[in-house]
Each structure stands twice: as structure tokens, then as C-alpha cells.
Amino acid sequence: MAKSLHQRLSLYVNGDESYIFVPAEPVGARPLVVHRNSGDIVLDSPNAPIPTSAKRSNKTVYGILGLIALSLSEYVIVITGREQRGKLLGHPIYRAVDFDILPLDPSASVSSPPHAVEAHLLALVKSHLSSGSFLFSYDFDITRRLQAQYVAREKDEGRAFWEIADDRFFWNKFLQSRFMDITASNPSNDLSSYILPVIYGSFDIRLSSLNGRSVQLALISRRSRFRAGTRYFRRGVDEEGHVANFNETEQIVALPSESDPDDFKTTLGFVQIRGSVPVFWAEVNTLRYKPDLQIMDLQESVEATRRHLQEQVSLYGDQSLVNLVDQKGYEKPVKEAYERYVAEAKVPQVKYQYFDFHNECKHMRWDRIGLLIDSLRDDLLRDGYFHLESSKPEPIKWQLGTVRTNCMDNLDRTNVAQAAIARWTLELQLKAAGLLADNDKVENHEDLTQHLRELWSDHADLISRAYAGTGALKTDFTRTGKRTRAGAFDDFKKSAVRYFKNNYFDGARQDAYDLITGTWIPRKGPSSATFLVNDNRPLIIRAVPYALLFSLFMVLAGLTLPRSSNYSLFYYFVLWLSLLALSVTFVFIYGIDYVSWPRLLPPTDIINYSGPGYRSGDHGKGLGLDVGKLKAGASAQWMAHGLRRDKHLEEIELGTRKRID
Incomplete structure (x- = not known):
């Protein structure tokens, strides 16, 4: 039997000092304290008194998804809503349906981030949490199939759930990496009861x-x-x-x-x-x-x-x-x-x-x-x-x-x-x-x-x-x-x-997947990631959709608005329909530049691949473009322009930076 997990936590916010998570049971369990200024995560002594300055949250916390560092602050992500999906072999299986994101930096705000880059990254986190299907259990390892559990039943005895989870399906493993590292390095500060493996x-x-x-x-x-x-x-x-x-x-x-x-x-x-x-x-x-x-x-x-x-x-x-x-x-x-x-x-x-x-x-x-x-x-x-x-x-x-x-x-x-x-x-x-x-x-x-x-x-x-x-x-x-x-x-x-x-x-x-799983890791300071919020495409690429929409509006206006004269609208429609057709043609000729590409890890190496293999076509890259000679200034390369070319970011862009396992 694996070590038990805490099922209900009361959250106390001690001003700018700390977040305190107190288990509802067992009585006397050691509270978890996350110090906001230093980022230290420690277990308090059993039955430690709650500071009088701490305010209790009106929400029950059903588990800690993990900790993520963005450009300005680290954030604790907690599960504040769950629904029971049923019982598997007598064990309740839950789906997380609501989350809270708690900033460690006292000056940071989730509702109104102070910088556009931080706002963008937080929006990615929120969208992933709201759209995903995250399942967990407190007393059953849902990351592993029944046969695998049976084979390892003796080996698993007395171990924590995070230690026995299937590495492939432990979806929040990157988010829990700080908690696991602390536990592994200091057994007296064992956070295992707070490390909840979640599957997608x-x-x-x-x-x-x-x-x-x-x-x-x-x-x-x-x-x-x-x-x-x-x-x-x-x-x-x-x-x-x-x-x-x-x-x-x-x-x-x-x-x-x-x-x-x-x-x-x-x-x-x-x-x-x-x-x-x-x-x-x-x-x-x-x-x-x-x-x-x-x-x-x-x-x-x-x-x-x-x-x-x-x-x-x-x-x-x-x-x-x-x-x-x-x-x-x-x-x-x-x-x-x-x-x-x-x-x-x-x-x-x-x-x-x-x-x-x-x-x-x-x-x-x-x-x-x-x-x-x-x-x-x-x-x-x-x-x-x-x-x-x-x-x-x-x-x-x-x-x-x-x-x-x-x-x-x-x-x-x-x-x-x-x-x-x-x-x-x-x-x-x-x-x-x-x-x-x-x-x-x-x-x-x-x-x-x-x-x-x-x-x-x-x-x-x-x-x-x-x-x-x-x-x-x-x-x-x-x-x-x-x-x-x-x-x-x-x-x-x-x-x-x-x-x-x-x-x-x-x-x-895609950016949200890469951020949550740790495939891309933000650097400290939003100035290193302004490419996330800036549109670096050439002006003509950005302008044509506006021309398309305006010409479409003018065509519809000519068809629907009342006429004030008897003059023919033939040349009017020729003008605006021609502009509409040219705009649509341009958009499809340069289609790659209008696709919503991932910005954290743009697939420029795939788009511009010219080595051996098969390619069904070379559409959407403009007229007369030699794919074998695509360089930094060519079509679709705008995706990588905003990235600073230091060694750290080059590793991230090329996918050579490893996730924490």
C-alpha cells in the first residue's frame, strides 16, 4: 500500500509572507508552508498554531497540482473543485474542475499582471487548466494499468504515489518537480503526502x-x-x-x-x-x-x-x-x-x-x-x-x-x-x-x-x-x-x-502544452520573451487581411444599403470585388504567414526543411521562393525573429533543452 495523500486542505494566506496548507485529516498532520519571498517550501511542526495575521480562504483545496515559474513570479496551482467520476474497484476517481493560481511574488497579480508577457503566459496556463481533462485518485494509482500494479505490488509497499507513478502519464510531473526534489534531498521534509499525481x-x-x-x-x-x-x-x-x-x-x-x-x-x-x-x-x-x-x-x-x-x-x-x-x-x-x-x-x-x-x-x-x-x-x-x-x-x-x-x-x-x-x-x-x-x-x-x-x-x-x-x-x-x-x-x-x-x-x-509539461521553460524577466506579444511579420502581411475585410464590407454595403442615385454600381463592384479577390489570393499564396503557429517552439526547421524525404507540395510560401535557400529573412521566419539568440534560448528553440524527469 502506497503512502496516503491528503484529500482536503485548508488554505491560509499570511499576507505577503506565506501560504499555509493545513490538512483536514489526519489530525495533527504537518502543515505545508510556502514562503512567498524566498520561495522555500517546508513542513511545519505538527499542530503548529496558525499565525493570527493569516486569513483563511473560503475555498477548500483538494490537491496541489504543482508550482510553475513564469517571467515575473512563481505560482502555486491548486485544485479547488472536483467531481467524482465513479469508483474503480472501490476507489473514488476524481476529475479536477476548478483551479486557483497563487502568486509567490507579493507584487504579482493573477487578475491584472503588470506586464503583457506575464499576462500572456498566465493566459496559456489558465486555458490549459480550463480545457483539459485531469483525473486523480487519493488511494489508487491511476497512472498505471492493473497488471503493472499487480507485478510491482511488493516493491511499491510503503512508497509514495509519485515514486511509483508511470513516468509517461504523470502529467503534472514537471509542475511537481520542486516538491519531489525537496523530498529526495531532505527526507525530514518529506512532502510526499502533498504530491498528487494527475493524468490527462x-x-x-x-x-x-x-x-x-x-x-x-x-x-x-x-x-x-x-x-x-x-x-x-x-x-x-x-x-x-x-x-x-x-x-x-x-x-x-x-x-x-x-x-x-x-x-x-x-x-x-x-x-x-x-x-x-x-x-x-x-x-x-x-x-x-x-x-x-x-x-x-x-x-x-x-x-x-x-x-x-x-x-x-x-x-x-x-x-x-x-x-x-x-x-x-x-x-x-x-x-x-x-x-x-x-x-x-x-x-x-x-x-x-x-x-x-x-x-x-x-x-x-x-x-x-x-x-x-x-x-x-x-x-x-x-x-x-x-x-x-x-x-x-x-x-x-x-x-x-x-x-x-x-x-x-x-x-x-x-x-x-x-x-x-x-x-x-x-x-x-x-x-x-x-x-x-x-x-x-x-x-x-x-x-x-x-x-x-x-x-x-x-x-x-x-x-x-x-x-x-x-x-x-x-x-x-x-x-x-x-x-x-x-x-x-x-x-x-x-x-x-x-x-x-x-x-x-x-x-x-500548443504553447500551453509546452509550458505546462516543461518542454519550454521561461527565463526570468519578461524582456526575454517579448516575441510572445509582438507581431514581427512584415507590414504587407499584416495589412492585407484588413484590406480583405474592408473590401468585403464595401461589397456588402453596396448590396444592402439604400441607393441615393440612379448611377450604375458596376465599376464600384468591379473595384471592390477585384480588391477582395486579390486579397484572398494573396492570403492563400502566403498562407503560412497567416497560420496561428506556436510561438514558444516555432517549427521553423520543419517548415523550411529541404533535406531528403518526401514533400507533397510547397504551398503558402509566396511566389518564386526557393525552399532550399530559405534563410533568416524569408517567409515564415518572422516566428523566430523575436527570440534572443543567446545560448540558453537557442537550446530551447532547437528542442535540446531537456524537461525535468
Whole structure:
């Protein structure tokens, strides 16, 4: 059993001196004191009196997310609102729904920051906290799958939750790094009870029944903090083998005893993973619906693919790689690169499986996803699942491998495939547990089937919102088992919203990911980061959108406002429609300069890549531009102009500065 965490804290603000966090229980627990002037974080003595000058906050603190340093001050981020999402094996699982940000510098203000840079960075923090899905538990390690917890149960005895958490899914690890460093360096000042591991993911649980037996069906997803980000600004793999949008999804079935709903006689777990194609590739937004596809054949490409696959084998066992990328058209080069590098990596225990999703399931024949299950049947039977009976000294069955699924975004097609694989495995598990006859099927039981569909559909939506900005596509099939025209129209609307968000809003979202996970670390003093609030694009680039809007206004005015003369408006409309057309044409010719790019770590190296590899086009960079000769003053380089070129910032821009692990 891991060390317990404090569940409720009372916050006292002692003027400009300190923040004092007093646990509600156990009685006599040592309060945590954060000194505002020095930044020191210490445990006070048990039952220490609260200073008479300290004022108690009217909010209950349910956990400390961590500490972040911005350009002017450090800030303590605390959880002040939570909702219980359910109980997993009797352990409450919470979602953080409200936060407070407490400045350490007495002169700093969260509501009205004294500098535009600090205001911008605080806005990034707030937007990340308000839009994310953060889950935690005080007495259960939700960062690790059931099988991993069982294997390490003796080793974990008496250790703190932060010490046993899965490093990939400990989302606030960077924010908690100060607390962990203090604890590691000074055991007498052990802050472990205040270090709350949080995951970015989804959790849902449904109580169903099957043949007169109660069945708890749960689904939990865990998003990796490595290479985290948004759809177009985090793709592929990095040199360490981390891929974008990596998620571990665990489907859990718990069978409680008839006499005690919290006594689980049987526990079944099944894990799948998803992640971006593990090669160096990207999609460069140009305001066109299809971005420029870029695949970079680098010297490190094979090794990066190998590292990723080796890590998955070491963590999960045998790997069945299911690739759903199209084998024709725009996506074909990604498929070919994936296959080439997997073959060259030569990692044992890895089997590649291609499924032509769009061709096999065209004309809304999504039931044909069963063909994929048929091709994976032997692998699924070999890899198995986790099966634990409380009456047995050891698990009845272990999961010895996983299916790793991907499409271009690891969202929509991946969701359909993973849901189908999970349903097939659930049927196998229920038969092994004696709840389902050998000749019976899950879909014959409407209550269980509906809960399963809702779990996977909601799970798909949450992963999609985090990565692409909207709910998932194709969820009508996941929810109902049928592909409908209404669902296709809903997908069209979501695709349109994705286009606008990915081109015009995701730069700030990406910056928020990089700030919270510690991929980019601010320097002290806002003058080093004025590039965040200044627009360094050439004047003509900034002026054309105003010309576009004004000409559009004049055209609409000519169509709607009452006329005061009988003169023809022919030349009026020719003038303003011509200006409108020229402005629109200019914007798309120089489309890269109108995309909302990340500012903390601008992807200029990808935009301007001219080495070996594949590129689908060279759109949005202006007229007559030689991509192979792009230099500091060329199009799209304005993103890096505001950065001071000292050694520290060069490391940050190039991504060589490591996060704190």
C-alpha cells in the first residue's frame, strides 16, 4: 500500500509572507508552508498554531497540482473543485474542475499582471487548466494499468504515489518537480503526502448486468506527457522514440460479489495503445484544407523508430502494429515510410499489419471492420488479457502483448478499430469468467452493448478534443453500430470546425502544452520573451487581411444599403470585388504567414526543411521562393525573429533543452 495523500486542505494566506496548507485529516498532520519571498517550501511542526495575521480562504483545496515559474513570479496551482467520476474497484476517481493560481511574488497579480508577457503566459496556463481533462485518485494509482500494479505490488509497499507513478502519464510531473526534489534531498521534509499525481485522460464506469450478475465496465485512457500537443503541431516521433498523441487505453471488467458490491471476486483488464506513426514526419499548415505533407529522411530516422518499438516491447510485450493509413493518394507516403522504417529497425516481437480501412469499409459498410479482427485473431489469442480472481494466489491469465493502432491522427479510424477489438476481447473474457455461454455473443445483450458503445464513444470524443479540438468523427458507428447519413453530416461539421481551430487557434494551445509539461521553460524577466506579444511579420502581411475585410464590407454595403442615385454600381463592384479577390489570393499564396503557429517552439526547421524525404507540395510560401535557400529573412521566419539568440534560448528553440524527469 502506497503512502496516503491528503484529500482536503485548508488554505491560509499570511499576507505577503506565506501560504499555509493545513490538512483536514489526519489530525495533527504537518502543515505545508510556502514562503512567498524566498520561495522555500517546508513542513511545519505538527499542530503548529496558525499565525493570527493569516486569513483563511473560503475555498477548500483538494490537491496541489504543482508550482510553475513564469517571467515575473512563481505560482502555486491548486485544485479547488472536483467531481467524482465513479469508483474503480472501490476507489473514488476524481476529475479536477476548478483551479486557483497563487502568486509567490507579493507584487504579482493573477487578475491584472503588470506586464503583457506575464499576462500572456498566465493566459496559456489558465486555458490549459480550463480545457483539459485531469483525473486523480487519493488511494489508487491511476497512472498505471492493473497488471503493472499487480507485478510491482511488493516493491511499491510503503512508497509514495509519485515514486511509483508511470513516468509517461504523470502529467503534472514537471509542475511537481520542486516538491519531489525537496523530498529526495531532505527526507525530514518529506512532502510526499502533498504530491498528487494527475493524468490527462478520460475515465468512465458503468454498472450493467449480464445473465443476472452485476458487471462493472470501466474505460480509462492515459495520455503521455512526452511529445504532447495538438494535431498539426505534434506529429511523428522524436529522437528519444516518443511519439505524438500516445494514449494507453485500458478496458476493465469487475465482477462484484452478490453480498458486497465493493468486494470484487473477478477483475479483468485489457490494454490497447495508439500513437503517431513513429517516423520523422509533419503536416505543414498552409490554410489549404490538406496541409503540405513532409516526411524527413534523417540519419536518426531508423534509430528513432527502433527506440519507440523497443520501448513498447519492453513495457507491453509482443506488438501487433495495425496501420489504418490510406494506401493511395495523400496518405500513401506515410504508409510507405512507416513500413520501410519498421522493416529496417528489425525489432523482435513486432509484427506489422496493414488494414485498408477506407477501401474495406467504403459505402458505410463499417461492419467490415470484422475483417481486421479476423486477421488479428491469432495475435489476440496469443497476447491474451489480465485475469485476476481473488480466490487464486496468482492471476489466471496475463496480457503478454498489445495491439498498437494508428491512422493519420490516431483518432477517428483508430477509435473504430480499438472499440471493435475491445468488444471482441470482452466477449472472450466474459466467457472465461463463466458469464457468457460459448454460443452467446455480447451484442445479444442490449444493456451491456449500449454501455460499451457509450463508453468508447465518450472516450473517443475526449481524446479527439484534446488533440484536434473537436469531438471524434465516426462516433455514430461506435454509439449505434451503424454508419448513418446524419452521422456523416455531423462529421462534416466537425471537420469544418477542426479546420478553423487547427489553422487559427492551435498555436496557443500548443504553447500551453509546452509550458505546462516543461518542454519550454521561461527565463526570468519578461524582456526575454517579448516575441510572445509582438507581431514581427512584415507590414504587407499584416495589412492585407484588413484590406480583405474592408473590401468585403464595401461589397456588402453596396448590396444592402439604400441607393441615393440612379448611377450604375458596376465599376464600384468591379473595384471592390477585384480588391477582395486579390486579397484572398494573396492570403492563400502566403498562407503560412497567416497560420496561428506556436510561438514558444516555432517549427521553423520543419517548415523550411529541404533535406531528403518526401514533400507533397510547397504551398503558402509566396511566389518564386526557393525552399532550399530559405534563410533568416524569408517567409515564415518572422516566428523566430523575436527570440534572443543567446545560448540558453537557442537550446530551447532547437528542442535540446531537456524537461525535468
